[in-house]
Amino acid sequence: MRPRPLAAAGTAAALALTLAACGSSNNDSSMPGMDHGAKSSASAKASPSMGDMPGMDHTAAGNGLSDTKDGYRLTGEGGNLAAGKAAAYRFTVTGPDGKPVTDFAVDQTERMHFYAIRSDLTGFxxxxxxxxxxxxxxANLSSLASGSxxxxxxxxxxxxxxxxxxFVLSRTVTVPGSETKTALPAAAKSAEVDGYTVTVKGEPMAGMAHPMTVTVTKGGKPVTDLQPYLDTYAHLTAFHEGDTAFAHLHPTTEVDGDHGGPELSFNAKLPTSGNWRLFLxxxxxxxxxxxALTLKVG
Incomplete structure (x- = not known):
C-alpha cells in the first residue's frame, strides 16, 4: 500500500468524516477489542528494502476479500475464538508450490501486517x-467481541x-455469543482524539487518486512533534461498509525525525463508492x- 506521487493537486474541500478516539498506547487500548499494533520479534524484522518509502501504495494487492490470489493461499485456524478473551491466531501463507512461505520482504519495518476488523467495522x-x-x-489478539x-x-x-x-489475503472467524452490532457513526469534519483535534479536507472519488489533508492540533495549537510510526507520520487503513473490503493509504509527507505535523498529505484512492471506515x-x-473516521466516497 504505497501511494504513488500525485500527478496534480486538487482543490481541497471539507471532507465529511467521523472521528472517534480509540485509545493511546503501544500495546493496550482504552476500548475493548482495540489494539494499536503489537511489538514483533527481532526475527520478524529486517532492514528496509527498496520501495519501503512513505507515500507508496499497494493498490495492486486488491481488496483482500479472498484467501487466495495468484497461487498464494492464507490458511488459518478455522475454529471459533472465545469472546471477551485475548487469543492467539495462528496462520500460514503457502505459495504456488504448496509449501509455506518463509521469505518475506520488509514493508514499513515489518514483514507481515495483520488486521482484525469486526463486520460492523468496530474492534479494529x-x-x-x-x-x-x-x-x-x-498474531496475539486483544479481547474480541462476539460476532463475525x-x-x-x-x-x-x-x-x-x-x-x-x-498481497492482501483474509479469512473470516466467528466469535460466539450474542452479537450486538454498532451503527456506523454519522459524518463530521473533525473530532477530538486523546486531546488532539484532527481535521480532514479533500475530495476523494471512487477509483481515482485525490489529495487529502489531515491537520493535527492540540489546545488550538499546531502539533509539530509527530514521531515516525512504521516509517511514516501516520498509518491509515480503510474498510468498506458492508463487505469490509480493505484499502491502505500513507502520507506523502517526507519523514524528518520527531518533527511531523501539523499537516499530513495523503494520496487517497479508494476503489468503490459508499461508506468507508478509516483508522488513522x-x-x-x-x-x-x-x-476512527467514517468517510463517504462518491
Missing part, C-alpha cells in the same frame, strides 16, 4: 505477528513466483493514538 486491531521457522505466524470478524494479512514475498508483489494511527511522546 493492527498487529505485527511473529513467525516460527516453519512459516507459522502468531475478518482477519487480514498484508505481505510481499521476497522470493518465488510472487517476489516483489504485494499516529504517534507522539512514544504513545500511539488511533482515530
Amino acid at each position: 486491531q493492527h498487529i505485527h505477528p511473529t513467525m516460527t521457522n516453519d512459516g507459522t505466524w502468531r 470478524w475478518r482477519m487480514f494479512t498484508s505481505f510481499t514475498p521476497d522470493s518465488g513466483a510472487g517476489k516483489g508483489t504485494a 494511527q499516529f504517534q507522539t511522546g512514544g504513545k500511539l493514538h488511533t482515530a
Whole structure:
C-alpha cells in the first residue's frame, strides 16, 4: 500500500468524516477489542528494502476479500475464538508450490501486517505477528467481541513466483455469543482524539487518486512533534461498509525525525463508492493514538 506521487493537486474541500478516539498506547487500548499494533520479534524484522518509502501504495494487492490470489493461499485456524478473551491466531501463507512461505520482504519495518476488523467495522486491531521457522505466524489478539470478524494479512514475498508483489489475503472467524452490532457513526469534519483535534479536507472519488489533508492540533495549537510510526507520520487503513473490503493509504509527507505535523498529505484512492471506515494511527511522546473516521466516497 504505497501511494504513488500525485500527478496534480486538487482543490481541497471539507471532507465529511467521523472521528472517534480509540485509545493511546503501544500495546493496550482504552476500548475493548482495540489494539494499536503489537511489538514483533527481532526475527520478524529486517532492514528496509527498496520501495519501503512513505507515500507508496499497494493498490495492486486488491481488496483482500479472498484467501487466495495468484497461487498464494492464507490458511488459518478455522475454529471459533472465545469472546471477551485475548487469543492467539495462528496462520500460514503457502505459495504456488504448496509449501509455506518463509521469505518475506520488509514493508514499513515489518514483514507481515495483520488486521482484525469486526463486520460492523468496530474492534479494529493492527498487529505485527511473529513467525516460527516453519512459516507459522502468531498474531496475539486483544479481547474480541462476539460476532463475525475478518482477519487480514498484508505481505510481499521476497522470493518465488510472487517476489516483489504485494498481497492482501483474509479469512473470516466467528466469535460466539450474542452479537450486538454498532451503527456506523454519522459524518463530521473533525473530532477530538486523546486531546488532539484532527481535521480532514479533500475530495476523494471512487477509483481515482485525490489529495487529502489531515491537520493535527492540540489546545488550538499546531502539533509539530509527530514521531515516525512504521516509517511514516501516520498509518491509515480503510474498510468498506458492508463487505469490509480493505484499502491502505500513507502520507506523502517526507519523514524528518520527531518533527511531523501539523499537516499530513495523503494520496487517497479508494476503489468503490459508499461508506468507508478509516483508522488513522499516529504517534507522539512514544504513545500511539488511533482515530476512527467514517468517510463517504462518491
